[in-house]
């Protein structure tokens with residue numbers, strides 16, 4: 237197989253791996269569907285945003301001038317994708333006895349704190365749905381003027397039958413595919429695949445978030461925010477749009493319909509969709525309450541960045557099943573990698589130089605080419621990690637090794653070359669202490685409390701304090 241010298245990406249729209257050619261020379265617009273901020277960010281989200289981060293890093297490494305935009309869904313995402321049920325934010329507010337505004341702020345902050353710990357860089361533009369209501373209203377007005385909408389007592393709806401090729405992203409025939417699927421329907425909605433652009437506040441319902449509009453007081457449907465904000469920041473056609481595979485049949489299908497109906501132009505050139513992180517074979521999700529947060533990971537003495545390493549071991553289009561054993565192995569590998577890189581770094585700083593023979597020059601060039609080829613081939617991070625180990629094991633001069641590793645790390649973002657800093661890198665708990673902690677948990681679960689106490693004292697004598705919580709135990713350095 238011949239691999240070309242360009243970035244190749246799998247495009248959900250064409251179901252093919254294509255050469256990446258942006259619309260405007262070196263300028264690239266990337267729009268990422270961001271989190272719905274009504275509950276804790278879990279490690280399934282981390283998987284998605286780590287890959288967005290790697291994609292943007294790779295584009296920048298390839299000298300593209302990237303604008304990375306990510307939205308924050310802080311209104312309008314209903315419990316059911318069929319435009320019924322409560323707004324997730326308002327539901328979160330009731331659950332916590334706070335306003336929807338406070339809930340959104342709290343979970344947005346939590347999201348970014350989580351992302352900082354796994355070394356995910358901030359997007360260039362972070363846009364909240366609630367801050368761009370006028371833009372959403374004017375897009376709906378445009379669709380209304382063009383005859384794509386109808387209004388019922390519940391709100392303004394997009395008529396999916398008026399848009400040719402509705403469902404092209406998911407590859408379905410709308411009515412046939414979804415007639416039985418969306419059982420719960422809004423009264424007055426004409427077709428199962430029609431979707432809300434603007435929802436009117438129902439009489440007698442109190443909402444924290446609502447706005448005046450030409451159709452009455454209410455709030456935007458979930459999909460319109462992404463079309464309005466991406467157009468505002470990236471223009472009518474975006475180069476790359478990312479999201480989880482759950483977004484293909486509804487959210488992204490509807491984004492395409494409303495955007496292309498309004499502009500008459502292609503909305504997105506390359507659709508990139510990430511597969512899920514599973515737990516016991518089921519999607520990890522807030523609504524199923526089967527998730528772990530980053531805090532759960534840290535409590536069990538794992539470094540946040542070990543999670544990043546773990547996720548990079550699986551290709552983004554494949555499912556990944558989370559287990560503690562896999563995380564343990566990823567952490568061991570990451571530590572080994574980091575310590576080997578540290579040795580090389582010291583050698584380079586000491587100025588240890590070896591001459592580059594003809595044979596080694598060829599080797600260095602081959603290592604560089606191989607690594608670049610695999611990462612450019614639809615972000616093959618598992619093979620890229622294999623290349624990193626190959627570089628480490630090779631007998632090329634340390635200065636060349638170091639340079640190659642710098643490039644790898646620029647793209648993978650594992651923080652291999654950085655000195656530990658408090659915000660991005662939590663000092664690892666020594667393996668010996670981790671083992672003792674696990675032994676103690678095991679003894680406690682077997683109700684061998686005297687023995688467990690002896691292990692605790694052992695840990696304390698080694699300079700660590702044990703913290704017990706209902707679900708787990710952790711240690712803190714004294």
Ligand code: AMP
Pocket residue numbers: 269270271272273280281283284478479480481482483510511512513514519520521
């Ligand atoms: P949400 O906050 O649920 O709207 O999700 C934000 C993004 O995270 C979406 O692109 C989802 O597809 C993605 N996501 C949610 N759960 C998972 C998971 N278990 N694995 C991978 N991505 C996920």
Ligand code: ZN
Pocket residue numbers: 268269270462487
């Ligand atoms: Zn979106």
